Amino acid sequence: MDSETRRRRIRETIAAIPEGRVASYGQIAELAGLARGARQVAYVLKTLPAGHRLPWHRVLRSSGHIALATGSSGYRMQRDRLRDEGVRVESGRVNMRTYRWQPDLDELIWAPPPEWEE
């Protein structure tokens, strides 16, 4: 598989994350068929072309933390965009148990309820 294909699959996977849900770098890599490719996902996001339409803000560290430097403009933008679509962000962190995207479930169950915070 060439680098172009890898990048494309990563972008497609991220594009599939539903509004109000999030995924980790490692999860995106797995779903894209790239085991242990978390860093490659990060690379793709870092080098996105201007004008892209990808929901990059829905990708977080496995811990639920925003990966961008705390306080940076990107960090604030990601936090705000997440909040704008109903995701609770506390101290730069999202509760993965609540918001983690689960493809199979989200597509088999009609309405994924984002409001059952623990």
Place this chain on the structure above:
DNA sequence: CATATGACGACAA
């Protein structure tokens, strides 16, 4: 070909 990098992740202390 050899090293350095890094929007990562798992784990130990």
Place this chain on the structure above:
DNA sequence: ATTGTCGCCATAT
């Protein structure tokens, strides 16, 4: 919760 180590792997130099 934090910090540091190590493993990982495509790119960059």
